[in-house]
Every structure is written in C-alpha cells, then in structure tokens.
Amino acid sequence: MSRNSAPLPLGSTIGILGGGQLGRMLALAAARLGMKTHIYCPDPLSPAFDVTPNKTVAAYEDEAALAAFAAAVDVITYEFENVPARTAAFLAGLKPLRPDARALAVAQDRLAEKAFLTVNRIAVAPFAAIPDLAALHAALDEIGVPAVLKTTRLGYDGKGQRLIRTAAEAADAYAALAPKPLVLEAFVPFEKEISVVVARNGSGETAAFDPAENVHREHILKTSTVPAAIGAKTARQAREVAEAIVGALDYAGVLGVEFFVLADGALLVNEIAPRVHNSGHWTEAVCVTDQFEQHVRAVLGWPLGDPTRLADVVMENQIGDEIEALPRTLGAGERPHAYGKAEVRPGRKMGHINRVRIRTPLP
C-alpha cells in the first residue's frame, strides 16, 4: 500500500475473498461505514452471502471470475491467509490488495513466517526446516523431544501437526503429514496462550487491542478472556511485538499474533494471521472500535479507531450444536453473534457469545 494513498470515499465497494464468518463480519462492519461489499467464495452456501446482494461463486483459480470481481470493486481484502499466491498476484495487478501479497506469503508458510520473525529479532520457539526424513532425525537430535512436526502450509485448528515424544515416532509422523516440506518446532513448556490483534493503516498509524488469554478445546479456540492474567510488562511487550510485526510488513489491515507465555513471563510468537482473528471477537462487545471496523478503516486508508476496552469480557465460541440453545438461554449481559451457517456440524464454529463483566459501573 502506498504510504500516501488517498482514503477511499463513502459508497466504495470492498471486495472480500472468503465467505465464512470472518468475511460476513467484515461485510457487516463495512456496511456500518457506508460501504458496499462483494463476496467472492467457491462455496454457494457461504454465510457471508446473506449480508450483501453482491457475490461471486467461483474457484480462487478462475481468472475470468477474478477479473470480473476486481472490476466490480474498489479495494480487495480477505478473510483467510491461504489465498493462493497466484490469485493474490493476479488481483493485486488489478486493484489494491490489502493486506498485500507479501503479508500473505509470510503468513501462509510457517517457515517463511519464522524466518521473517527471526530476522526481525522477534522470539520464536527453536525450529528447523524438514525437507526430508534425514533432516528430521538431525533436527530431533538438536532440538530434542518432545517436539512438534508441522506442515509449513495449510494448517489450522490443530490440523497438519503431530507431537513427537520419542525419536522412534519420527518416521511415522513424517509419513503422516502432507503437503511437504515440514517444519519441526520445539515443544515449548508454556503457561498460557495469549494473542494480540493489531491494526496498521497506510499512514503508518498502529493500534493494538489488549492481549486476550486463549483456551483451546480439541485444538479449537474455546474462550478468549480479557484482561489476560499476565503481568503489565508482558502485556506491554506483547503489544509492542505485534506493532513491530505490522511495521516490518509495512502492513495495512488487522493482524492477529498468537504468543506462548513462559513461566518467567517471556513471550514466544506461535503464529501470525494477516486478517481479523477469532481471538479478537471480544472487541466487538467492549471496545470503542472493534477489530472488524478497524480492519475496514485500515483497508480504506481511513484513520484508525480507538482500541480502548470499556469492560472485562469472556468470548466463548459456540461449537457445533451448542449454538442451538441460544434463543432460549441467552443472558442479559451476553452479546451473541451467530454466523448464519446453514448446517450444524460437530466441531464447526457456529457463533460466539461475549459475556460482558462490568467491574466498575459508571456513576
């Protein structure tokens, strides 16, 4: 994004790649800012299609459909980091793509991501590239066990990784994971997982939300609690690291950074996501500006909003049929968000609830 690009005017159309819940929530935020939206997704049942009249149902490799989409919009963003590199390059040649192709390239490859972080002196767990089984054995010698073997690409919600407890498990783990190449990471004895959602716009303004403390269940995020039970220094460092990352990427948009917190409060970056983030859904209920509006403001080249938090909150994902009780059981202090997915499936993220906790009522 060029540093002095003019802010897009009201009534512009934002093209969004991906029609899941994140695309849907981005489209809702864009509408609040007076924007039109156009959703591009191969899945004809995409929940984001319910919040705009403008959609394209086509593969991400369909260049005719991509060209028509680009012609219909003023700026393009996305809800997921696995936008194919060729798709990103093709679209970026036609309309501004924000965040840009470099952010995608770094975030969609674990090895590129770790190299980027290391070059920028941001701490990550010890790791090694695993081009073949011999490299895995060598890396296990150096890093030790337990360690986690992961695909470099296309992993999410715990998919695409194997814990290796002894060197004897190496060959099976190597054979089980695809696509190759792989990466081996030391198994870090972390105490907590936290994340920071940070925004940056083309003028170089940055704004980080408070760190959230994340708990997973069956490898899927279950709750994000804010404030996280961490020291003030750790919280400040987490925000600073997140701001350093978007600065180093010359980034425009919102980005999620997941951290491991060690016993001494030290932080290691686990991974980054160049998009709005599940662990930032709490911002919707209690921040002056939420992550979705913040992303849209950044993508439009508008001034960023205030990320200040007004109350404590616990965000709880509604997985599978948990969502169905919501119309009856919803409490007064609960702010629900349901994604409008046509089919309830086990393990599927169907919505979330923000439970607002007011510590100090206004006078």
Added chain:
Amino acid sequence: MSRNSAPLPLGSTIGILGGGQLGRMLALAAARLGMKTHIYCPDPLSPAFDVTPNKTVAAYEDEAALAAFAAAVDVITYEFENVPARTAAFLAGLKPLRPDARALAVAQDRLAEKAFLTVNRIAVAPFAAIPDLAALHAALDEIGVPAVLKTTRLGYDGKGQRLIRTAAEAADAYAALAPKPLVLEAFVPFEKEISVVVARNGSGETAAFDPAENVHREHILKTSTVPAAIGAKTARQAREVAEAIVGALDYAGVLGVEFFVLADGALLVNEIAPRVHNSGHWTEAVCVTDQFEQHVRAVLGWPLGDPTRLADVVMENQIGDEIEALPRTLGAGERPHAYGKAEVRPGRKMGHINRVRIRTPLP
C-alpha cells in the same frame, strides 16, 4: 404478541417494512444474531437493499407483493410508524407483526396517542382536537397562545406543524396544514428535550436505556448526549414512564419516547415512536446491548439484552454533505455510521458519529 410464543430459532427470516437507515441497521443487527432478512420498500434505491440479498420493491398497498413477502419471512417488523393500517392488518393475518397493529394505530395518530397517554395517566401538554376552524378558535381561547397546531398524521422532522403566536394567525395556520383533522397543543416552556428508548418482549421483560438529551437544528435531531444533564429523579421517572407505556401497549420491540423537561424537572411526553429511534443511535457505541439488537431480540421473542452504558457519549447526526469529510477527519474515539445513501441532499440524514468519552479508564 401472545405471551408464551416460543422464541424464533436461528436462521429465521425477519421481514422489515422500510428500506431506510433504520431498516438497514435492523438488518445488520439481525445478521449478527444469525438471522436472514428481507426488506420491503417501494424505493428501488433503498440503502437497506445493500445489506441483504432478499428484497421486495413494491407499494405498501400491493397486496400480492405483501402476501409473497409474508410467505417468505417468519416474523415482520418495520422501521417507520406510518405503515398504513390496512397493510398492517393484512400482514398481521399472515405472519406475526411486531410491534403489533395497535402500537402502530396509537403512534401514527397524535390524537390517539395523546388519548392513550392520558388514559394511562401519563402527562402530556394541554391539547385539543381540531376538526374545524371553529374548534381551533375555541381551543386557542382555552389553551392560550403561543400554541402549536399540528396534523394528527404523517408529521416528522418539524413537518406538518405551525406555531400560532396570536389568534389572528389561526385561520392561515389552519388552511396551511394537511391532512385534516388537526390537533392544537400548548406551547410548553420546556428547558430540555430528552428521550428514552425502551424495549419489551413477549414474556413481559422490559429494559430501558439511559435518557439522552437531544438538540435539534432546523427541526432535525442534531445531537443526543448521554448522560443527559438532568437530575437522578427525572431520569428515573423518564425510564418509568417509558416502561409504563410499553406495558400498557403489551408491546414487543423497541419504542422511543420523547419528553419535554420543565424547569422544575417535571416531564411531559411529546411523542412516542414504535420503532428504533434516532436518539438511540448512541447505544450502538457504548451499551452492552444496542437498540437494534434489542429490537431484534424482542421481535424474535428472545431474552432481552443488558442496556447498561459503559461510557459517556455524544451522537451527532451527519446531515447533507457533512458526511463527505468523514473518511479524512474521523478521530480515533469516533465511531461512525454511514447509511450508504446514494444521493447526498441538503437536510437528509446521511449518517451519524458517536463520540465516546471515557471518564474513568479501566485499571
């Protein structure tokens, strides 16, 4: 609405009569709750059409179109109180209409409204029905001057009313206003105008937001400031009156109540609106639950949300071309909402900005 009607399930479709900004904001709130929406509006350029794929462009008197609309939705609500009575009755025979036809009948006729309030011992300014010019002269003798002559129907934003300063102006004022009959109201020496947005659901739960202090410019709402500069007793009474009104109407949905505050803190109800209200747009930025979600929860028969306010706020309407500076001038603590209207016109409400004021930051 029957008292024990079951809550509507996720994935239901809410039909909304009216495609302006209120319908648009209702549709956005409905989408957050996992609902589909269908907008019915005669204006093919309705801004609400940009936030859903489902629309009907037809007159409110087109019974074939209304029947098809009713068949496509699970519950019907509206963004404006001037839904024709015949339309309301027709739709109510096909699907639940919330708020119901009685609320519409009371709110769309100033005389019916004042009669309803008076019967329920809620104070209003002295008034008289004006079926003809002779009645106007008699009423001016009794009520005195200055007084305000108003149409009983279809008035908004200062349209459909005339200030009468001397009895000599009576005939001209009477001739100028249409449709007849009219109503004469005493000109009340009020100190402030405040409003309360209140919600009630079919289970009889009620929840009132804090009173907002409203300032008009050229008869159009310009700002709503919360908290209002009124005493605690006046604020409590305003909420109690609002809750009494929705109770007396056996109401389901959100309703706006405008009050005059007299020098001694006494309250007179100016008017009520059976819908989300411009003077409640501040709730979007600083309340646990905002008025749009609250209306949708009530219309769905879901539990109401918590109306608690988390910060101070000033809502400022963006009228005409004021909106155009927004992408450049927006401040960090400003939460904008632009309505996506295709054409900027003088005096047209194009959006609003919520300016959040944090008096006591969280520790």
